Amino acid sequence: MSSREEADQAGPNAPLLTPTDHDHDHDGDLSPDPADNVDLAPELEYAGGWFIWILTISAGISGLLFGYDTGVISSTLVTIGSDLSNRPLTTLDESLITSCTSLFALVASPFTGVLADKYGRRKVILAADALFALGALAQAFTSQVGGMIIGRSIVGLAVGSASAITPLYISEVAPTQARGRLVTVLSLLITGGQVVAYIVGWLFSEIPGGWRWIVGLGAAPAFLQFAILIFLPETPRWLVQAGSEDRAAKVLTRIYHGCPDREQGVRRVLRGIRREIEEEAEEMGQSEVPDANMHWFHDTSQRAHDLFYVGGNRRALTIAMMLQGLQQLCGFNSLMYFSGIIFTALSFSSPTLTSLTVATTNFVFTLFAFGLIDKIGRRRILLYSIPVMILALVACAVVFSSMDISFEPESAQNANPNANSNSNSPLLILFCLTVFVASYAFGLGNVPWQQAELFPLNVRSLGSSLATATNWASNFVVGLTFLPMMRWISPTWTFVIYAGVCAVGWVAVHAIYPEMSGMGLEDVKGLLAHGWGVEESLRLRRRRSMKHT
Numbered sequence: 001m002s003s004r005e006e007a008d009q010a011g012p013n014a015p016l017l018t019p020t021d022h023d024h025d026h027d028g029d030l031s032p033d034p035a036d037n038v039d040l041a042p043e044l045e046y047a048g049g050w051f052i053w054i055l056t057i058s059a060g061i062s063g064l065l066f067g068y069d070t071g072v073i074s075s076t077l078v079t080i081g082s083d084l085s086n087r088p089l090t091t092l093d094e095s096l097i098t099s100c101t102s103l104f105a106l107v108a109s110p111f112t113g114v115l116a117d118k119y120g121r122r123k124v125i126l127a128a129d130a131l132f133a134l135g136a137l138a139q140a141f142t143s144q145v146g147g148m149i150i151g152r153s154i155v156g157l158a159v160g161s162a163s164a165i166t167p168l169y170i171s172e173v174a175p176t177q178a179r180g181r182l183v184t185v186l187s188l189l190i191t192g193g194q195v196v197a198y199i200v201g202w203l204f205s206e207i208p209g210g211w212r213w214i215v216g217l218g219a220a221p222a223f224l225q226f227a228i229l230i231f232l233p234e235t236p237r238w239l240v241q242a243g244s245e246d247r248a249a250k251v252l253t254r255i256y257h258g259c260p261d262r263e264q265g266v267r268r269v270l271r272g273i274r275r276e277i278e279e280e281a282e283e284m285g286q287s288e289v290p291d292a293n294m295h296w297f298h299d300t301s302q303r304a305h306d307l308f309y310v311g312g313n314r315r316a317l318t319i320a321m322m323l324q325g326l327q328q329l330c331g332f333n334s335l336m337y338f339s340g341i342i343f344t345a346l347s348f349s350s351p352t353l354t355s356l357t358v359a360t361t362n363f364v365f366t367l368f369a370f371g372l373i374d375k376i377g378r379r380r381i382l383l384y385s386i387p388v389m390i391l392a393l394v395a396c397a398v399v400f401s402s403m404d405i406s407f408e409p410e411s412a413q414n415a416n417p418n419a420n421s422n423s424n425s426p427l428l429i430l431f432c433l434t435v436f437v438a439s440y441a442f443g444l445g446n447v448p449w450q451q452a453e454l455f456p457l458n459v460r461s462l463g464s465s466l467a468t469a470t471n472w473a474s475n476f477v478v479g480l481t482f483l484p485m486m487r488w489i490s491p492t493w494t495f496v497i498y499a500g501v502c503a504v505g506w507v508a509v510h511a512i513y514p515e516m517s518g519m520g521l522e523d524v525k526g527l528l529a530h531g532w533g534v535e536e537s538l539r540l541r542r543r544r545s546m547k548h549t
């Protein structure tokens with residue numbers, strides 16, 4: 001009988017398992033096989049019923065808002081005309097209106113973790129809704145460029161906090177077997193929100209003042225989510241940490257409703273969480289599980305210390321930041337923000353409609369990822385899809401090198417369809433970009449958002465928010481550098497650089513990203529305690545699949 005099974009039989013109040021791995025930095029330790037520290041994930045064959053879907057979709061509305069507010073900018077800019085400050089937008093106005101959102105998202109994301117630990121995950125989502133609505137209305141009713149920038153900045157604060165907290169909320173409520181898929185629902189809603197933004201932008205672009213509707217409509221899902229979330233629970237993990245184990249048990253009982261093994265499953269999850277909290281308390285020299293009056297036993301600086309100085313946590317942070325940086329530095333969002341300009345330079349007759357293919361491909365392939373991520377596994381999906389991205393980028397670079405094309409503002413606007421030596425080149429580029437987007441959406445577009453599962457409970461929220469900050473910092477860099485790179489070092493070299501980033505990323509994923517599919521949230525700590533855990537994770541996965549065959 002495994003230690004876990006023994007504990008199950010002993011009941012919920014049985015002493016918790018004694019941890020074997022206190023993971024203060026053991027780099028270089030000659031410890032026994034780290035896989036010994038990792039039990040197989042709770043083998044509850046339960047992927048969740050209607051309640052978990054309601055939780056996921058309600059929380060995921062934040063993703064829809066994130067996607068909508070990032071996707072809406074291209075059509076807004078081209079339809080504002082002289083409506084703001086009684087003059088046409090200058091290039092500086094356009095850059096500020098576009099980039100302030102990512103900048104403020106970057107500012108908000110690290111604070112989100114601290115607030116989510118103190119006040120709970122759900123309250124932070126509610127606060128983000130208030131910001132989404134405020135930002136949308138501020139944009140819709142402004143008559144000044146400055147007002148627009150303030151509105152977009154408020155939306156940035158909302159996007160930054162929502163993007164840090166929502167994947168964490170979903171990971172913490174999801175049953176192990178369905179966690180990957182449920183977090184991918186979030187990516188589906190992000191990419192879906194971008195498609196909706198492109199369509200709304202296209203529909204309202206001919207109407208005078210239509211841009212006010214385009215940006216103002218972003219308030220509606222925020223109100224909806226606010227109304228729904230008021231009735232939904234906090235995550236069981238946070239509740240246990242805050243000393244409300246009874247409430248956590250109630251939430252888990254609803255999540256596991258319909259599971260044949262419900263009671264045992266709930267006990268197992270609760271015990272896993274308590275064990276984790278107890279281990280953390282021990283590491284801090286405290287001998288007891290924190291009581292109800294002690295809402296969290298680390299203050300922020302202690303958490304930050306743990307995140308950076310405990311080897312396993314530092315490794316988790318490295319992986320999460322590496323994946324988020326890669327998700328953005330591969331250049332994908334240059335298409336999201338500037339595909340209109342690219343397709344204009346390539347002389348497509350309807351650049352906005354062509355851009356819609358980018359957003360739609362992104363959405364459709366995220367749908368495939370949703371169906372397959374828990375089966376294929378996070379690591380494998382990346383190792384398969386990144387090489388396709390590299391090939392597509394290199395092919396784009398080659399085709400660009402055979403073309404006579406300029407991305408100077410005036411030349412892009414007056415693009416000459418016959419200027420290219422090979423008239424199939426624009427179509428070839430569209431094809432390569434579509435392949436790039438499809439493979440991105442299948443892997444890198446969604447896997448990094450699984451970040452919360454890498455961290456143990458006490459540093460989960462801080463770690464997730466720092467990884468999210470990496471995402472927004474890299475997003476900001478790409479947004480800022482794409483057009484200058486296309487102009488100054490040529491499209492060919494721009495795409496070669498993105499391909500190079502992907503190649504380095506592939507090597508990093510291969511070397512340090514363990515397979516997380518099927519692992520219980522409480523088991524990950526043991527995996528990363530003494531190393532990157534890649535081999536162990538693959539061994540565990542093989543064992544698990546052998547059990548199922």
Ligand SMILES: O[C@H]1[C@H](O)[C@@H](O)[C@H](O)[C@@H](O)[C@H]1O
Nearest residue numbers: 187190191333336362445446
């Ligand atoms: O996961 C999302 C998704 O892939 C979006 O399409 C992209 O615009 C975001 O930057 C990314 O974080």
